[in-house]
Amino acid sequence: MKMGEDAxxxxxxxxxxxxxxxxxxxxxxxxxxxxxxxxxxxxxHSGDQQIVAYIGLEPSGKAHLGYMILADTIRNMLDEGxxxxxxxxxxxxxxxxxxxxxxxxISLAGDYLAEVFRAxxxxxPEGEGAGQLxxxxxxxxxxxxxxxxxVLRCSKNMSLSRVRRTFSIMGRDEDSSDHDxxxxxxPALQAADIFELKVDIAFGGMDQRKAHMYxxxxxxxxxxxxATCIHTPMMSALKGPGGRMDSFxxxxxxxxxxxxxxxxxxxxxxxxxxxxxxxxxGNPNSPVFEIAKHIVLPKRGTITVTPDPKYGDPSDWDDLSxxxxxxxxxxxxxxxxxxxxxNCLSEVIEPVFQQxxxxxxxxxxxxQLTGTN
Numbered sequence: 611m612k613m614g615e616d617a618x619x620x621x622x623x624x625x626x627x628x629x630x631x632x633x634x635x636x637x638x639x640x641x642x643x644x645x646x647x648x649x650x651x652x653x654x655h656s657g658d659q660q661i662v663a664y665i666g667l668e669p670s671g672k673a674h675l676g677y678m679i680l681a682d683t684i685r686n687m688l689d690e691g692x693x694x695x696x697x698x699x700x701x702x703x704x705x706x707x708x709x710x711x712x713x714x715x716i717s718l719a720g721d722y723l724a725e726v727f728r729a730x731x732x733x734x735p736e737g738e739g740a741g742q743l744x745x746x747x748x749x750x751x752x753x754x755x756x757x758x759x760x761v762l763r764c765s766k767n768m769s770l771s772r773v774r775r776t777f778s779i780m781g782r783d784e785d786s787s788d789h790d791x792x793x794x795x796x797p798a799l800q801a802a803d804i805f806e807l808k809v810d811i812a813f814g815g816m817d818q819r820k821a822h823m824y825x826x827x828x829x830x831x832x833x834x835x836x837a838t839c840i841h842t843p844m845m846s847a848l849k850g851p852g853g854r855m856d857s858f859x860x861x862x863x864x865x866x867x868x869x870x871x872x873x874x875x876x877x878x879x880x881x882x883x884x885x886x887x888x889x890x891x892g893n894p895n896s897p898v899f900e901i902a903k904h905i906v907l908p909k910r911g912t913i914t915v916t917p918d919p920k921y922g923d924p925s926d927w928d929d930l931s932x933x934x935x936x937x938x939x940x941x942x943x944x945x946x947x948x949x950x951x952x953n954c955l956s957e958v959i960e961p962v963f964q965q966x967x968x969x970x971x972x973x974x975x976x977x978q979l980t981g982t983n
Contacts (some may be wrong), residue, residue: 617643619980625649632690633840635682635908637816641826645810655808655835660740663687663811665747666697666803669719670708671980673726675871676815676845678959679904681730683813683842684743688731691740692811696727697803701748705792705799717978720747722976726873729965748803757806764798764805764828773797776820801825804837813840817861842858843904844848846897850888862897867982871901873964874973877956884952885945892938894930898951903930905953915942 618629631651633639645661648654654661665680684694698720700713709715724745728734735742749756776797802820804812805828812822822839829836834940845862847869871880889898907914913927921943927933936942942950966973976982 617646621646621649628690632684632687632692633683635679636813636840637839637843638819640819640822640841641836642838644836645838655810655837661692662695662808663692663813664695664697664698664804664807664809665813666702666800667723668699668703668706668708669716669723670703670706671719672867672976672982673866673873674845674862674864675725675873675901675905675955675959676862677726677873678730678814678909678945679842679845680813681727682908683840684727685731687811688734688741688743693738693740693742693744695746695807695809696724697746697748697751697807698723699748699800699803701752702796702799705756705796709979717747717877718972718979722972725969725972726962726966728972729962730873746807748799751803751806752805757802757804760802760805761795761798763832764801764825765795767831768798768824768920770794773823776824797821797824801828805829805834808835810835811840812837813842815844815861817844818840845904846895846900848883848887848896848897850890864980867980871955871959873959873962874981875959876963877952880956880959881952884948884955886913887948889937889944891944891950892934894934898948899930899934901951901955902933905958906951909958910954913950913954915946916948916953917943922947 618626621629629642629646630662645689648659648661651659653659656662660934665684684696687694700720703709703712703716704711709719727743736744738744773794777793782852796819801824812825819841821841822841826836826839828834846860847862847866847872849869850860864870864872868883873884874961875883884898887897890896893899902913907928907930911928913933914924915927916924925942927936933942933947937944937947
């Protein structure tokens with residue numbers, strides 16, 4: 611995890627340990643001094659000492675494995691007494707042309723997304739207090755007159771070329787939206803969300819880094835509170851890295867369900883998808899190894915390999931490097947490695963799968979909406 615050691619060096623041991631626990635597993639921390647100052651007794655963005663974290667998510671499809679990494683980050687922060695907001699960014703999804711800009715469909719996807727996070731987090735208490743979870747919709751906070759003032763301020767003196775450089779946060783190329791003025795307001799909307807909600811920690815996957823840097827640039831301009839930004843690792847699509855890494859067009863995506871493990875996939879479907887997944891022997895960035903690193907080992911502790919008895923005995927692996935080396939030297943056949951990750955993965959997502967299965971009407975509606983089952 612990358613973070614400024616100077617910002618936390620002055621914390622006492624208890625505060626430093628809390629800081630490290632809340633951001634455990636993150637790939638990057640930008641501007642840690644804001645959170646460090648609160649832990650040292652300073653005021654939060656809202657004026658008290660309650661730290662508020664936020665993530666904005668477009669309700670645009672089904673949840674995949676990458677959401678489990680986000681949920682782990684949320685759990686870490688809840689355990690440290692942080693109030694966490696999940697903003698269901700319905701109007702952002704509309705701007706980004708999701709579900710043909712049908713707000714009823716976007717709203718349904720928001721209901722589904724909230725239920726997914728409740729299930730992943732074990733239905734934590736909800737509210738505005740310490741260690742509680744909140745779900746808000748962008749359409750709720752946009753009623754504030756101050757919100758639109760913030761959008762304008764976040765847009766002022768930002769060149770079109772500067773805005774284009776953020777388009778990867780929407781999954782778009784820089785030259786893809788000259789016909790769509792609304793798309794140019796997207797980064798300003800996202801920055802305004804953070805200021806409107808008085809956020810202390812803005813978080814998301816590494817693909818949201820450009821949006822957060824845009825927000826911090828705006829904060830510098832107006833001398834506004836500059837939230838600490840944390841970014842989690844991205845999961846590659848099952849077919850493997852295929853594009854420019856800085857565009858994140860290789861990432862696992864809900865818009866390509868055949869190339870992702872969805873959290874309501876049953877074990878047979880998980881196995882079928884994993885058998886087709888990309889595994890380059892010796893390459894630790896292969897999707898199979900990424901899943902082992904970010905999902906299976908943190909949640910299960912070991913990878914259990916069970917080959918055909920004719921070819922070897924079952925084995926357990928608790929070190930990723932050793933597992934990768936065993937695949938490289940032939941001790942584990944690549945297909946056995948895929949089957950092992952598949953079985954372990956099904957075990958990990960089983961509780962979420964079961965919880966979602968109980969929400970029959972919601973799940974059937976999402977299946978119909980997304981064309982999955």
